[in-house]
Amino acid sequence: MPELLEIKGLDARYGDFQALYGVDMTVSAGEVVAVIGANGAGKTTLMRSISGLIRNGADMVRYRGNAIGALRADQVAAQGVALVPEGRLLFQSLSVEENLIIGGQMGRKGPWNLRRLYDLFPILEERRNVPATALSGGQQQMVAIGRALMSNPDLLMMDEISLGLAPVIIRQIYEALPGIVGEGLTAIVVEQDIAKALSVSSRVICLQEGRVSLSGKSGDVTRDAISRAYFGV
Amino acid sequence: MQTVSRSTPLSRAAMTVLLLIVVLMAAAPYWAGRAELRLLGEVFLYLSLATLWNLLAGYAGLVSVGQQAFVGLGGYGFFAATMLWGLSPLAALPIVFVLGAVISAPVAVLIFRLRGAYFAIGTWVVAEVFRLSFAQVAALGGGSGSSLPSAIVKQLAEGRDQREAVAYWLALGVAVAVVGAVFLLLRSRQGVALTAIRDNELAAKSLGIDIWRTKFTVYVATAALTSLVGALIFLQKLRISPDAAFSANDWTAFVIFIVVIGGIGTVEGPIIGTLVFFALRETLADLGTTYLIALGAVAIIIMLRAPKGLWGLVRGKRGLELFPLSRRVMGQGD
Numbered sequence: 221m222p223e224l225l226e227i228k229g230l231d232a233r234y235g236d237f238q239a240l241y242g243v244d245m246t247v248s249a250g251e252v253v254a255v256i257g258a259n260g261a262g263k264t265t266l267m268r269s270i271s272g273l274i275r276n277g278a279d280m281v282r283y284r285g286n287a288i289g290a291l292r293a294d295q296v297a298a299q300g301v302a303l304v305p306e307g308r309l310l311f312q313s314l315s316v317e318e319n320l321i322i323g324g325q326m327g328r329k330g331p332w333n334l335r336r337l338y339d340l341f342p343i344l345e346e347r348r349n350v351p352a353t354a355l356s357g358g359q360q361q362m363v364a365i366g367r368a369l370m371s372n373p374d375l376l377m378m379d380e381i382s383l384g385l386a387p388v389i390i391r392q393i394y395e396a397l398p399g400i401v402g403e404g405l406t407a408i409v410v411e412q413d414i415a416k417a418l419s420v421s422s423r424v425i426c427l428q429e430g431r432v433s434l435s436g437k438s439g440d441v442t443r444d445a446i447s448r449a450y451f452g453v
Numbered sequence: 454m455q456t457v458s459r460s461t462p463l464s465r466a467a468m469t470v471l472l473l474i475v476v477l478m479a480a481a482p483y484w485a486g487r488a489e490l491r492l493l494g495e496v497f498l499y500l501s502l503a504t505l506w507n508l509l510a511g512y513a514g515l516v517s518v519g520q521q522a523f524v525g526l527g528g529y530g531f532f533a534a535t536m537l538w539g540l541s542p543l544a545a546l547p548i549v550f551v552l553g554a555v556i557s558a559p560v561a562v563l564i565f566r567l568r569g570a571y572f573a574i575g576t577w578v579v580a581e582v583f584r585l586s587f588a589q590v591a592a593l594g595g596g597s598g599s600s601l602p603s604a605i606v607k608q609l610a611e612g613r614d615q616r617e618a619v620a621y622w623l624a625l626g627v628a629v630a631v632v633g634a635v636f637l638l639l640r641s642r643q644g645v646a647l648t649a650i651r652d653n654e655l656a657a658k659s660l661g662i663d664i665w666r667t668k669f670t671v672y673v674a675t676a677a678l679t680s681l682v683g684a685l686i687f688l689q690k691l692r693i694s695p696d697a698a699f700s701a702n703d704w705t706a707f708v709i710f711i712v713v714i715g716g717i718g719t720v721e722g723p724i725i726g727t728l729v730f731f732a733l734r735e736t737l738a739d740l741g742t743t744y745l746i747a748l749g750a751v752a753i754i755i756m757l758r759a760p761k762g763l764w765g766l767v768r769g770k771r772g773l774e775l776f777p778l779s780r781r782v783m784g785q786g787d
Contacts, residue, residue, distance in 0.1 A: 271659050272658075272659075273655060273658060273659060292658070292663070293658035293659050293661075294658055294661045294662055294663045294664070297658075297659060297660060297661030298661050302659070302660075303659040305655065305656055305659060309653045309655060309656035310652075310653075310656070311648065311649045311652035311653060311656065311657075312652050312653075313648055313651070313652055313718070314645065314648055314649065314652065318645055318648075321645060322645050322646060322649050322657075322660060322662075323660055325642050325645065325646055325660070325661070325662070326660075326661040367660065368660075371660060371661060
């Protein structure tokens with residue numbers, strides 16, 4: 221039985237600039253893996269490489285045993301990989317509800333539909349006809365997460381969902397996380413807030429300047445090891 | 454119990470009025486004079502061009518300034534099919550539609566390599582290439598063009614009045630078909646996908662939307678319909694020349710004017726824009742160059758005062774829609 225996601229020797233580049241060097245990472249079905257690291261360490265590049273927004277060697281990323289590293293983003297998404305992108309990237313001319321509906325446009329079967337989502341984030345139902353970008357930052361983040369969930373993914377990747385939000389809002393969003401992954405969903409969470417990342421995940425990997433500097437069980441890694449992996453001192 | 458509804462009392466009333474207007478317009482050959490009929494026919498053809506350009510630029514984000522390539526291709530295709538291949542005018546129309554689709558597919562492959570301003574310029578270059586190429590075809594009159602022989606025109610109908618009526622109904626029919634098709638497309642899943650691509654390509658891609666294929670489909674469908682409209686334009690004019698067929702002024706500048714003042718990215722915008730454009734043209738056209746200056750001034754004022762066009766101004770914050778596109782979830786109390 222292959223792992224859900226297997227990354228081996230991933231070198232990702234933007235033109236001449238290489239952002240990731242030989243990254244290895246595996247994610248088993250049903251677990252939550254946190255990816256931490258300083259700004260510019262390559263976290264977002266890693267997310268974009270998995271989701272096909274950056275295309276690499278086919279064998280560098282395997283999903284359910286299939287080589288997907290060279291597929292286009294829409295082909296990767298069709299296999300059940302959803303990304304909540306950094307900065308949310310909502311569709312500003314669509315309403316809250318239309319943003320959610322478009323997440324479901326591939327028609328993958330699964331537990332998530334508008335009703336379930338509105339139960340998870342009731343505020344979105346109240347504001348369903350409002351243009352998505354007229355919401356507060358936290359509510360927009362809920363739309364971005366909801367939009368990804370509507371595609372009924374098997375692997376959900378969340379890139380810095382707490383960026384620019386007030387601590388109380390961040391707590392609210394993270395409180396919804398168990399209800400999301402409880403469905404047997406596998407998740408990768410990219411986080412700057414290390415304590416938050418460790419508390420929601422079962423395993424953690426730390427990136428530093430494009431390389432994996434630490435990887436282990438979230439309960440086992442010490443603060444000291446993380447500081448070293450984070451800052452490279 | 455919740456249901457998703459898209460219509461509102463206003464949109465239902467608007468649809469009823471629209472239906473009545475279409476019926477009234479269909480009866481125009483029985484109540485309008487020859488000059489009015491020609492004018493109305495032209496209104497419907499411009500409405501079709503504007504609706505198609507709006508789909509391309511306002512929804513798919515493909516800002517083309519070279520749609521005259523397909524107006525001219527349609528016109529020349531129609532003349533070639535009737536004069537050279539001996540088809541009847543009515544049989545030539547579907548041929549022109551297919552021709553537009555077939556020719557536009559490789560053009561799309563070529564110009565989709567360009568983005569933004571480069572894409573716009575690329576479309577213009579393609580239109581110029583078409584114009585220069587058709588000017589080389591001696592069988593269609595070369596650079597000076599040719600007229601549709603009266604024997605072919607007579608195949609449409611015997612009397613002049615009936616002919617004008619048939620040409621008018623074709624123009625009305627294509628306008629209804631184009632507006633209806635664009636409306637249905639935008640209501641479909643592909644329509645929401647199109648809007649999403651325009652807003653943010655990166656997010657749309659990661660949600661599983663095949664950007665290239667969606668844009669390609671829209672481009673080819675728009676080109677095929679624009680070619681059909683081009684055939685009807687030159688059926689009405691009965692004469693074609695490269696400069697008239699591939700005129701950037703007539704088939705792109707005026708069309709962009711219509712869409713921008715009406716409201717880009719709305720179904721209602723091109724309709725309102727067409728009415729405003731013809732109202733200005735019919736009242737100011739005698740003034741010569743002053744007319745074009747007036748058009749320019751109107752465009753500038755509207756772009757400054759109401760960047761979302763006249764319909765954007767009417768629609769305002771309440772989100773009025775005559776063509777119901779938004780979805781509204783209705784609770785029990787609604």
